[in-house]
Amino acid sequence: MVEIPSLPPAIRDDVATLWAYHQMGHQLRPVDVGVGLGSHDLSVATYAAQLWRQAIFPLIVFTGANAPTTVARFPRGEAVHYQEHARSLGVPDDAILVEPAATNTAENLTLTRELLTQRGITPRSVMLISRPYQQRRAYATCRKVWPEVEVICGSLPLALDDYVASIGDVERVVNMLVGDTQRIELYAERGFAIPQPMPEDVREAYRRLVDRGYTARLVA
Template identity: 55%
Template sequence: MITAQNWADAQQLWDFQQMHHELRPCSVAIGLGSHDLGVAEVAADLYQRGMVPLIVFTGATSRTTHERMPRGEAEHYRERAVDLGVPDSAILVETQARNTGENIRFSRSLLEERNLPVESVLLVSKPYEERRAYATTRKIWPEVDVVSVSTSMTLGEYVDSIQDSRLVFDMLVGAQQRLMIYPQQEFLIHQDIPTGVSEAYARLCSDGFTSRLVAAQ
């Protein structure tokens, strides 16, 4: 059972993940692989609005996606973007990355191999991973300007679109944990965590929303 307090705490984490960056044209969009095809739809919309000349979709599969995206997250993203009118020639696909750090490193390597200069990145992720994606990119690729964006929707709308509130809450908790522990492991930059967010995270952990937590090293 998911309580009203669980929803309030999840809302705290959801709001904290939103970066509210001002949208502007960038050298490339990088769509981070996941279970959410909305990432591909946002990237396609940004391309069609002239915000980027090129999209990189990055991602292999995970325990969440191996059944629903058997050809790999990046390939399913590419197919969705092409269905929405993006020319295949404007899409690069990176199919090996299995975490956010690899998404960025492997995408960067792919662009460098193609001799494509990058000054700015329009980073497209799930709504509850905007901040972690940004922090990871700033750590791994500090010389580029980063704009972090996602589908514009409320937590309730997002849960309705995924049709699995526990999965979304677990993912929110997992994203928040990584923001807290990964700076010590030098996976991403440090960011201050408001007290209310830390308390909401702790309550959700106590109530069992822990399936996406990683072991702290």
């Protein structure tokens, strides 16, 4: 019998606090373009295909090259594998564009905008589709580097425990959550994103998880 990964009780409340903070809670509505942000998580492409079938947007841009965490899983690049997965779910080629060069969230957005401009497309609204814990950072980055578009964010709707089980790696999920929490303030300070409020309970949960050793995704 395969054991389903689950969060240790000692950290579950803190992880749940960060999990809730990073999800923006935006209401789903039709937009001009969907943007699937590359990562290790194939559910981004799954959800993008689902939303396309629901006519939330007529066009998907999948964006992303590789990170050290995705080379083995997506050897042809994140965006290319996302495209292939969306095709397998019924999205036609003429509804997908691929941006294969971006290596960070700012590049995901700026290179997507350049690709759309080259195709004569100037969207007024976009939906960023990402990992659940990337939503807030993606939103803050988009408002900084692509301020002229209206932006909403979303992820495949899964509860925390279901998401951890789907990824199959508790350490990865917790480390990524902690790393994205650090980046909210750090990237705003460095001019990469607009500032976001951070409640004290989120700060405290972040500190406790760092003290427990979840530091693999922290920026030095």
